[in-house]
Every structure is written in C-alpha cells, then in structure tokens.
Amino acid sequence: MxxxxxxxxxxxxxxxxxxxxxxxxALDFTGPPPQLGELRTLVRDRxxxxxxxxRQLVRDERRPxxxxxxxxxxxxPAAGHDPAEQVLDTGPATLQDAVRDWFHRPFPxxxxxxxxxxxxxxxxDGFTLLFRMxxxxxxxxxxxxxxxxxxxxxxxxxxxxxxxGPGELRRAPAAGGQPGLLTAGLxxxxxxxxxxxxxxxxxxxxxxxxxAARRHPGATTxxxxxxxxxxxxxxxxxxxxPGGLTDPAEAAEAAEAAxxxxLSVPVxxxxxxxxxxxxxxxxxxxxxxPVALPGPxxxxxxxxxxxxxxxxxxGRAEKLFESAVTALPGPxQALARGRLFAPAYAPAxxxxxxxxxxxxxxxxxxxxxxxxxxxxxxxxxVTFALGGCARGHTLSVFTxxxxxxxDLLAESFxxxxxxxxxxxx
Numbered sequence: 001m002x003x004x005x006x007x008x009x010x011x012x013x014x015x016x017x018x019x020x021x022x023x024x025x026a027l028d029f030t031g032p033p034p035q036l037g038e039l040r041t042l043v044r045d046r047x048x049x050x051x052x053x054x055r056q057l058v059r060d061e062r063r064p065x066x067x068x069x070x071x072x073x074x075x076x077p078a079a080g081h082d083p084a085e086q087v088l089d090t091g092p093a094t095l096q097d098a099v100r101d102w103f104h105r106p107f108p109x110x111x112x113x114x115x116x117x118x119x120x121x122x123x124x125d126g127f128t129l130l131f132r133m134x135x136x137x138x139x140x141x142x143x144x145x146x147x148x149x150x151x152x153x154x155x156x157x158x159x160x161x162x163x164x165g166p167g168e169l170r171r172a173p174a175a176g177g178q179p180g181l182l183t184a185g186l187x188x189x190x191x192x193x194x195x196x197x198x199x200x201x202x203x204x205x206x207x208x209x210x211x212a213a214r215r216h217p218g219a220t221t222x223x224x225x226x227x228x229x230x231x232x233x234x235x236x237x238x239x240x241x242p243g244g245l246t247d248p249a250e251a252a253e254a255a256e257a258a259x260x261x262x263l264s265v266p267v268x269x270x271x272x273x274x275x276x277x278x279x280x281x282x283x284x285x286x287x288x289x290p291v292a293l294p295g296p297x298x299x300x301x302x303x304x305x306x307x308x309x310x311x312x313x314x315g316r317a318e319k320l321f322e323s324a325v326t327a328l329p330g331p332x333q334a335l336a337r338g339r340l341f342a343p344a345y346a347p348a349x350x351x352x353x354x355x356x357x358x359x360x361x362x363x364x365x366x367x368x369x370x371x372x373x374x375x376x377x378x379x380x381x382v383t384f385a386l387g388g389c390a391r392g393h394t395l396s397v398f399t400x401x402x403x404x405x406x407d408l409l410a411e412s413f414x415x416x417x418x419x420x421x422x423x424x425x
Contacts, residue, residue: 005073006136018376020376024130026371036118044084057136058072058075072136095121095128098130115132117131142279161276167274186261188237191409199405203394203414204369225352226287228416229416232413263348266283295423300420372386372396383399
C-alpha cells in the first residue's frame with residue numbers, strides 16, 4: 001500500500017551522501033544465548049500489530065523525473081509482515097565485525113529495512129542483540145522502546161501509543177537561541193592517523209568514573225558528556241598543524257578569534273505523554289562547545305543549561321522551509337553537502353541514549369550494557385554516542401578521517417572523564 005512521501009528529516013537521511021544511512025543499538029547479555037526460535041517467538045509476541053515494522057522504503061517512480069530528484073515514500077504490503085522473519089542468528093561475530101560488514105551495505109529492496117541480529121562473540125561470556133535499521137525508519141528513542149519490550153517483566157509495545165505522533169510542537173534549547181541555518185564556526189582538525197577510512201570503536205566506561213565525574217554541583221550525565229567532548233576537541237586544536245598550538249593561552253585566543261565550535265545534538269521532540277511513539281521525532285540543534293576554557297570544571301560549568309529546552313509551536317517559516325527542501329531533494333542535498341555537512345558547521349555530533357529498562361534480563365540472562373552505532377558521519381567530523389543502562393555507560397566513536405582516529409578520540413574522552421573526576425574530588 002503506497003504511503004505519503006517522507007518528511008523533511010527522513011528524506012534527508014534516505015539521501016545520506018556518506019554511506020548507507022544505517023544505525024543501530026546493541027544490547028550485551030551474559031549467559032548462554034537463546035535459541036533462535038525462542039527469540040523469534042518473543043519478537044512476534046512483543047512487537048505484534050506495528051505496521052511501521054512492515055514498511056518498505058521505495059523511490060517514487062510515478063513522476064517522470066530523473067533519479068536524483070525522485071523522493072522516497074514508505075509502502076506497506078497489504079498482507080502485512082511477520083516481524084519474526086527479520087530476526088537472524090548471525091553466529092560468531094563481534095559488534096565491530098557487524099559494523100564493518102553490514103553497516104556499509106544498504107538494505108535490499110522488497111523487505112523492511114531492519115534486522116535483529118543475534119551475535120555470539122567467541123571471546124565474550126555472553127551474547128549480543130543488535131538492532132540494525134535504516135535511520136529513516138526509527139530513531140534511538142524508538143529503538144529503546146522496542147528493545148525494552150523484549151526484557152523480562154515488560155509488556156508488548158502498545159500499538160496505539162507507537163502510532164501517536166509527536167505533533168507540531170518543537171523543543172529547542174532555551175539558552176542563547178540557535179545560530180542561523182548557514183552560520184558556520186570553527187572546523188576542528190581530527191588526528192588523521194592511519195589509512196583514511198571509516199573507523200568505529202567501543203569503550204566501556206567504568207561506572208565509578210562516570211559517577212565521580214558527576215559529583216560536580218548540578219552536573220548531569222548529559223553535561224558531563226558534552227564537557228568531555230569539548231575537552232577532546234580542545235585537545236585536537238592544541239595539537240593541530242605542524243607545530244601545534246602548544247601554548248594554552250594561544251589556543252584559547254585562536255579559538256575565540258576563529259569563532260565558535262558547534263556540537264550537533266539531537267533533541268527529542270516527543271511530549272511527555274507520547275514517549276512510546278515509534279518513528280523519528282528528533283531535531284538536530286547546535287550547541288557551543290567551550291573549547292576556549294582551559295579547565296575541565298570550567299568547561300562543565302559552561303555546559304550547564306545548554307540542554308534546557310523550551311517548547312513552542314512550529315513557525316510558518318519553518319514549515320515553508322521544510323516543505324521546500326523536501327520537495328526539491330536534489331538542490332537541498334547539494335546545499336547540505338556544501339554547507340550543512342562541512343566540518344566548520346559541526347565538527348562533532350553528540351548523542352546520548354539511555355535504556356530505561358523495567359526488567360534487566362532477557363529470558364533470565366542479565367543485561368550487561370548498551371552500545372550505540374550511529375550513522376557514518378560527514379567527512380572530517382566525528383560522532384560520539386553514549387549508551388546507558390542501569391549497569392553503566394558505553395562510549396561509541398565513529399570517524400572517517402583515519403583508521404586509528406576512533407580509538408585515539410575514545411581514549412582522549414576517557415582522559416577528559418579522569419580530569420573531571422579529579423576536579424570533583
């Protein structure tokens with residue numbers, strides 16, 4: 001059954017120019033993996049009656065336009081689709097194997113663009129459930145809603161709540177307003193170590209370290225996250241160029257003179273009573289990274305309040321803009337590639353997803369951690385993705401500037417957490 005054209009955000013992701021717009025969330029469990037049939041039965045029971053999971057993404061062939069201009073739409077088979085068919089036992093594989101092998105491959109046509117993979121890491125005492133999807137289908141909040149329903153003691157996803165859209169209200173940062181759409185800032189040079197290609201790494205953060213970093217008055221996990229990323233970017237600026245800006249005062253002066261460093265951060269647009277909506281309900285905003293401040297505690301204080309939001313109706317100009325760029329995807333994509341995806345626009349993206357689990361086991365196997373797999377970032381930028389659950393936090397880093405960069409930036413983030421913890425002590 002043909003559906004409407006994709007809206008602004010989804011159409012942009014369907015045309016992602018840096019690789020397939022695949023993303024995912026991985027849940028690690030301890031204990032022996034469940035049988036494939038057991039997992040499929042659980043998915044069939046807990047994800048029943050969700051038409052979204054049967055959708056197939058197609059290009060609109062009804063208009064005699066060139067391929068670059070055709071918009072995308074969702075189609076739902078009249079007979080529906082059994083979600084259990086998308087559950088696969090991938091066998092021995094690590095999460096890094098999965099990212100390298102699958103996240104660079106587009107989903108085949110003629111089937112829903114998502115899978116739930118059962119991974120067996122030979123070196124680990126346990127198994128991983130990896131939900132891989134085309135990002136036009138779902139956002140991170142939707143994934144945690146789906147995956148939470150699989151845990152012991154949780155009920156199935158409410159089909160009515162899943163379909164109740166977020167409406168036209170928008171949440172935006174309250175502090176300082178937002179920069180203009182085409183306003184650029186300072187590009188931050190990444191290490192560029194090793195072969196130039198995409199690189200993905202996962203760093204398991206000690207729970208005691210995160211708790212220690214949060215001991216600053218008024219600190220939250222989100223502000224600690226933004227402050228640590230800001231410290232990483234400051235370190236990149238200090239070491240940039242042949243000789244680097246080794247003098248902190250010189251680096252601060254150069255950063256202030258060149259303009260702000262912007263962090264791209266998704267803000268969930270779901271109202272409090274529609275938290276279980278499935279789909280994409282986020283808006284990317286840009287926040288200033290306090291890279292000019294020399295101390296970790298000062299950077300943390302500067303991040304306080306950045307994510308305090310206000311809710312307002314969607315303005316008429318915003319509606320007209322979204323309609324225009326969605327109706328003209330080719331020119332909009334060219335604009336985005338040249339300006340909105342440039343390193344000076346936002347050299348780093350930061351996303352934080354927390355699984356608010358009711359149960360902490362899957363068929364008796366304890367949940368150990370949650371890891372995020374973001375989309376491939378724009379050229380010469382980095383994505384930091386923080387995944388959290390009751391047992392702690394995991395940092396994922398995705399770059400395309402050098403084969404060693406993801407590991408180097410993850411270790412730099414760990415160092416920034418150490419500095420924050422020491423400053424709190």
